[in-house]
Amino acid sequence: MARVKGGAEALIRLEGRLGVRFSDRARLERALTHSSLKRSATDASYERLEFLGDRVLGLVIAQRLFETHPKSDEGDLSLRLNSAVSAQTCALVADEIGLAEFIRHGSDLKRAAAGKNRSIRADVVEALIAAIYLEHGLEAARAFVLERWAPHLEGPQVARRDPKTELQEWAHRRAGAPPAYELLDRSGPDHEPVFTVRATIPDVAPAEGRGPSKRVAEQRAAEVILLREGVWEPETA
Template sequence: MAKLSRTKSLEELERRIDLKLADRERVERALTHSSHASARRAANYERLEFLGDRVLGLVISERLFALFPQANEGDLSLKLNSLVSADACAEIADQLGLWDFIRHGGELKNVSAENTRNIRADVVEALIAAIYLGNGLEEVRGFILGAWGERLRGAASARRDPKTALQEWVHTRSTVPPRYEIVERTGPDHDPVFTVRTVIDGVKPGEGKGRSRRLAEQEAATSVLKREGVWKEEQA
């Protein structure tokens, strides 16, 4: 397998993240995909990714806890899940231009961005671990809060799709996702009104009405989110 080097230096990475990297060997590992010719089992980013995921969750959770003193556990969990998701981490990788620094085998050279999403997300988490182990918690906290700054500032006003928000909230309580049932369909075919009930294990059902089944399902999900205090009235 061909050995591919990054197109940017670690010095350039330090400039981009405004941080002097204390443990360059570990950072090299954080930026090395398992397909790279020199990557032995312990010399790629996979173990670091495991730790970085936890460090990221801690720092973001801590910040959300401080930013939203009135938010309940369910609301905080929804915000956290959105901020540390694979999509969010991959976007941070793109924001920092991390693909320029990743060492990998030739088969990844022409892979589409969509198919490398998980790799980009994993490298962000691995880099977080490398900074944490080399530079310490305070410096990795500064890196995370700087990189996630816009997303954290937008978290207060972000409005989630109610069905997605409800599913994520239910996931914190149960492995059984909410299901939606049509209770009634009224009106003429060209202008129907749907009444839909959402059924959740251990939670009182919610109902909603709408001009389409999708809108009725969203209204039913919203009713549960508001009733259970996950969403405040002003969010709906």
């Protein structure tokens, strides 16, 4: 495996920011490695760790919300959970840690659109959660998540729903029909595809969205309509 820029000193610096020490440095490096550096299907990247970390994050946050909001129903808890584990929130946590300088990726990815970098930073945070879980167990992963996510578990952002769900309900009220999503284009290399999707609603101007998967592109197209039609207010920085 190619090494993180800065080598062992960089990993030690990152461990200090995370508040976690790793005996398995190869796993820590894997959590920081984007698939654009893979030379073959067997080369390591953060993808498998991200899969596990996403589940650990969801469990920890779901339990905390369940405990701290005893009067909330399932719908409210789901809104809060979706906000807390969203790519936007995970990327914010990544930025608070300063992860960007440690993420390893190929030169082609450096030329990618800036909007896609949020997904990468979010993925790496989830991969790091998995690395902590595998190294030190659930309680260590829980402590890390609760410390880092504490500022993001309350506030007005929890009221924002999944954009496709929000748009579907609005479209039924406005036009009596659900939105239709059409795949317009798929471009980019296999390890970093870009999907372009158009969302259409009767008697409403269509909107397009782009993302690393069809689902993300559909969500972004839905979000464009929600913001344009005044259903959602623009988020403040």
